[in-house]
Amino acid sequence: MFFPHKEIHALLSNIKIVLVETTHPGNIGAVARAMKNMKMHNLWLVSPKIFPSADATSRASGADDILARASVCRYLQEAIADCQLIIGASARCRTISWPELTPRECAEKVMISEPGNNVAIVFGRENSGLKNHELDLCRYLLRIPCNSEYSSLNLAAAVQVVCYELFIASGLQEQASIGDKGETPLATAAQMESFYTHLYRALTDIGFMHPDKSNSIMRRLRRIYNRVQLDTKELDILRGILRMSQGEGRKRKH
Amino acid sequence: MFFPHKEIHALLSNIKIVLVETTHPGNIGAVARAMKNMKMHNLWLVSPKIFPSADATSRASGADDILARASVCRYLQEAIADCQLIIGASARCRTISWPELTPRECAEKVMISEPGNNVAIVFGRENSGLKNHELDLCRYLLRIPCNSEYSSLNLAAAVQVVCYELFIASGLQEQASIGDKGETPLATAAQMESFYTHLYRALTDIGFMHPDKSNSIMRRLRRIYNRVQLDTKELDILRGILRMSQGEGRKRKH
Numbered sequence: 001m002f003f004p005h006k007e008i009h010a011l012l013s014n015i016k017i018v019l020v021e022t023t024h025p026g027n028i029g030a031v032a033r034a035m036k037n038m039k040m041h042n043l044w045l046v047s048p049k050i051f052p053s054a055d056a057t058s059r060a061s062g063a064d065d066i067l068a069r070a071s072v073c074r075y076l077q078e079a080i081a082d083c084q085l086i087i088g089a090s091a092r093c094r095t096i097s098w099p100e101l102t103p104r105e106c107a108e109k110v111m112i113s114e115p116g117n118n119v120a121i122v123f124g125r126e127n128s129g130l131k132n133h134e135l136d137l138c139r140y141l142l143r144i145p146c147n148s149e150y151s152s153l154n155l156a157a158a159v160q161v162v163c164y165e166l167f168i169a170s171g172l173q174e175q176a177s178i179g180d181k182g183e184t185p186l187a188t189a190a191q192m193e194s195f196y197t198h199l200y201r202a203l204t205d206i207g208f209m210h211p212d213k214s215n216s217i218m219r220r221l222r223r224i225y226n227r228v229q230l231d232t233k234e235l236d237i238l239r240g241i242l243r244m245s246q247g248e249g250r251k252r253k254h
Numbered sequence: 255m256f257f258p259h260k261e262i263h264a265l266l267s268n269i270k271i272v273l274v275e276t277t278h279p280g281n282i283g284a285v286a287r288a289m290k291n292m293k294m295h296n297l298w299l300v301s302p303k304i305f306p307s308a309d310a311t312s313r314a315s316g317a318d319d320i321l322a323r324a325s326v327c328r329y330l331q332e333a334i335a336d337c338q339l340i341i342g343a344s345a346r347c348r349t350i351s352w353p354e355l356t357p358r359e360c361a362e363k364v365m366i367s368e369p370g371n372n373v374a375i376v377f378g379r380e381n382s383g384l385k386n387h388e389l390d391l392c393r394y395l396l397r398i399p400c401n402s403e404y405s406s407l408n409l410a411a412a413v414q415v416v417c418y419e420l421f422i423a424s425g426l427q428e429q430a431s432i433g434d435k436g437e438t439p440l441a442t443a444a445q446m447e448s449f450y451t452h453l454y455r456a457l458t459d460i461g462f463m464h465p466d467k468s469n470s471i472m473r474r475l476r477r478i479y480n481r482v483q484l485d486t487k488e489l490d491i492l493r494g495i496l497r498m499s500q501g502e503g504r505k506r507k508h
Contacts, residue, residue: 034408034411036401037407037411038400038401039400062404104422145425146291146293146418147290150290150317152291154284154287154288154315157284157287157410157411157414160408160414161414161418167400206499207498208499217491223488224484228479229481233474234478241462244460244461244462245460245462
């Protein structure tokens with residue numbers, strides 16, 4: 001599902017990333033960078049241990065505008081007060097079974113929620129995550145699939161994965177990446193046939209072709225060059241090579 | 255459909271994460287952690303600026319076994335020598351249009367490659383990424399979709415996203431898609447290098463190579479043959495053709 005540019009931006013703008021009692025300011029900076037990479041900018045900090053901090057700014061590495069605009073508050077309730085959809089990240093297995101989402105499912109949920117809705121995705125402390133009374137405020141629990149024997153992602157790495165899925169889901173992938181307009185056209189089937197004829201002649205000229213094996217050799221070569229899907233410039237180069245090998249061959253015979 | 259535990263592990267075991275000339279040892283540690291979170295452990299370091307390092311160990315945060323087992327080498331060629339599928343990460347737009355993959359497409363490609371194949375995913379320097387001569391060794395370029403106005407992910411964040419997609423894909427991959435064992439093995443990077451050396455010599459022998467254009471011609475030819483992913487039987491045929499064109503050339507001169 002692809003949204004027009006303006007709406008996508010609005011969509012990602014409605015999502016808050018909320019960090020609860022982060023201990024290391026470097027992690028806050030790294031989270032800001034991860035968010036900005038994925039076109040998100042709404043950062044809330046609930047009782048951070050140290051903020052602002054030079055460590056945070058340094059790790060933000062150009063995303064310090066996110067830090068400068070970050071909202072700091074004392075309790076999670078304040079950060080999520082205006083939100084309709086609240087999702088809490090957790091690495092731990094909980095005894096109470098909560099409705100769980102993977103990052104991909106979380107991104108889908110967010111994208112299909114009402115356009116005007118505010119969304120909060122809440123990440124807990126580096127060592128102990130979110131407490132049960134904080135999860136009580138969340139509608140879903142977000143769990144990143146990972147190695148069950150080593151399951152604790154770095155805070156910023158977890159935010160990166162979640163924001164990446166949100167960005168993908170928002171469909172904001174720039175069309176530019178699909179390839180520039182000036183690209184060389186692919187060779188047509190007729191051009192390829194003419195190449196294979198040329199190839200056959202050149203291989204005969206250099207003495208590579210034995211009449212009894214030529215069919216199976218040509219079949220194998222076709223398999224290679226059909227697979228690669230040559231563009232016309234590449235075809236020109238290969239035909240240039242064939243001409244040179246033949247040209248010399250012809251001189252040889254005379 | 256999920257693989258039994260052992261097979262998934264084997265699948266992810268065949269994937270190397272290769273870091274080229276990493277400047278900050280902390281990033282190496284964070285990469286180790288990101289890998290272990292996603293059940294990957296095969297880390298290669300090409301000319302790291304500082305390694306081992308207390309910074310790396312501290313940021314690895316329990317993934318120091320990955321660091322202890324990391325292979326360090328001088329050139330990218332050594333790290334990928336036994337690999338059949340080489341994918342290079344890049345944030346920059348390149349002038350030559352390279353076949354590009356998103357992390358999700360990359361994970362799919364890796365999962366459908368032959369079970370015994372070795373895969374390398376190569377990440378460049380923090381500031382400048384991979385150089386063109388390094389990308390020449392890669393079959394695909396991996397690009398993480400992101401904010402076009404702020405596109406440089408932290409190294410470990412990029413590795414985290416890619417390993418996350420690999421982990422997800424390894425769990426989703428259907429067993430049926432695995433090819434039969436009787437198939438011809440794909441050429442390794444070392445075999446391809448030896449082919450390119452042979453190709454260069456043959457093109458020089460037939461008079462195709464002009465010293466001032468040879469670099470750009472070789473780059474284009476590499477692009478073609480890296481793209482096609484030759485198996486060893488196909489490589490034999492192509493080298494047979496090169497030998498014939500050279501052999502005749504040599505006779506001519508005497």
